[in-house]
Amino acid sequence: MSDKKISLMLFFAFWILLVFMALFFPGRSEGETPSFTQYKPNYIVSDWSRGREDLWLLFSVSFKFSLVRDEYSPHILRFVPPGKLTLGYSQRSYWRILDESSPFDEHDFNPELFYDSGLFKGGYEHVSTGEAGDNSRAWDRAFIELEYKRGIFQIYIRPWYILKVASDTDNIGEIQGFGDFGVTTTLVWTSNEWYRHALQFNRGYVIGEMGVRVGRNSNWYLFLRGFEGRGYSLVRYEEEFSTISLGFALIK
Numbered sequence: 001m002s003d004k005k006i007s008l009m010l011f012f013a014f015w016i017l018l019v020f021m022a023l024f025f026p027g028r029s030e031g032e033t034p035s036f037t038q039y040k041p042n043y044i045v046s047d048w049s050r051g052r053e054d055l056w057l058l059f060s061v062s063f064k065f066s067l068v069r070d071e072y073s074p075h076i077l078r079f080v081p082p083g084k085l086t087l088g089y090s091q092r093s094y095w096r097i098l099d100e101s102s103p104f105d106e107h108d109f110n111p112e113l114f115y116d117s118g119l120f121k122g123g124y125e126h127v128s129t130g131e132a133g134d135n136s137r138a139w140d141r142a143f144i145e146l147e148y149k150r151g152i153f154q155i156y157i158r159p160w161y162i163l164k165v166a167s168d169t170d171n172i173g174e175i176q177g178f179g180d181f182g183v184t185t186t187l188v189w190t191s192n193e194w195y196r197h198a199l200q201f202n203r204g205y206v207i208g209e210m211g212v213r214v215g216r217n218s219n220w221y222l223f224l225r226g227f228e229g230r231g232y233s234l235v236r237y238e239e240e241f242s243t244i245s246l247g248f249a250l251i252k
Contacts, residue, residue: 038250039064039088041209043223045247047094049232056105057097058245062090064116071117083117088125094233106135108234114143121145128166129234137234138166143179154184172237175230177203196221196251204237205229211251223249 040062047058064086071082090110096103109130114123121144128138143160159179165172180202187195193213200207206228211221225245232241 035066035069037064038062040090041211041223041249041251043225043247043249045223045225045245045249047243047245049241049243051241054096054098057095058092059095060090060092062088064088064112066116081117081120083115083120086112086114086116086123088112088114092233106233106235119147119149124163127234135235136166137169137237139169139172140164152186152188154186156180156182156184158182169234169237175204175237193251202229202231204231211249214248219250221249221251223247223251 040060042061044057044059047056049056065088066084066086068084071084088111090112092108092110094105094107096105107130108127110125110127112123112125114121114125124140124142126138126140129135131137140163141160142163143158145156145158147154147156149155157179158181161178162173180200182198182200184196184198186193186197194216195213196209196211198207198209200209208226210224214220214222223246225243227241227243227245230240231237232239232243
């Protein structure tokens with residue numbers, strides 16, 4: 001079966017699943033919460049990399065939108081905790097700010113559709129550069145994510161199953177494996193989060209992040225990020241990078 005036919009099948013399956021879950025998964029209400037919220041950390045940082053002469057700007061934008069008003073338990077999946085059918089969108093952009101005309105080197109787009117109950121998520125996501133030609137990269141995967149919180153610690157594991165990869169990305173599973181694992185710690189100053197630290201592990205890379213709140217009543221964090229390994233970006237997922245990034249973040 002050709003890649004085009006597989007892509008069309010996934011496209012139609014996505015919309016059929018979306019309509020089916022929206023119309024036929026009524027359940028008990030568990031209270032209304034905001035439908036549009038931040039998803040992953042949003043940040044803009046100056047990015048230094050070993051072996052790269054110029055300073056780049058790296059920024060990430062991420063949000064999620066609940067497709068239902070209240071949490072519910074699907075009638076046909078009573079073992080699943082109450083949650084919401086959710087659309088997520090994340091984008092990471094790499095900006096060669098010091099080059100002539102300051103071009104963007106790459107954009108990585110990551111839409112998702114998943115069931116979100118807080119400590120459990122499960123669904124589908126697509127990651128691509130949105131380009132054709134030499135910089136074309138894309139893969140699709142089904143995932144589940146489990147979280148465990150105790151005190152100031154939060155641990156998550158996110159295994160995935162690769163559904164489809166573009167021909168230029170056919171070995172991404174060998175590099176990034178079949179999941180992520182992460183640990184987050186938070187220290188509290190009075191009633192506000194003051195300090196946040198996160199470590200994310202993958203077969204191909206390790207990411208460390210640290211945020212310190214700028215002010216007690218501020219949502220801004222001074223943000224430090226380090227990356228080591230392969231998978232720095234989708235175009236360069238096979239290359240090894242060591243980077244240090246410093247800037248500001250909005251962390252929920």
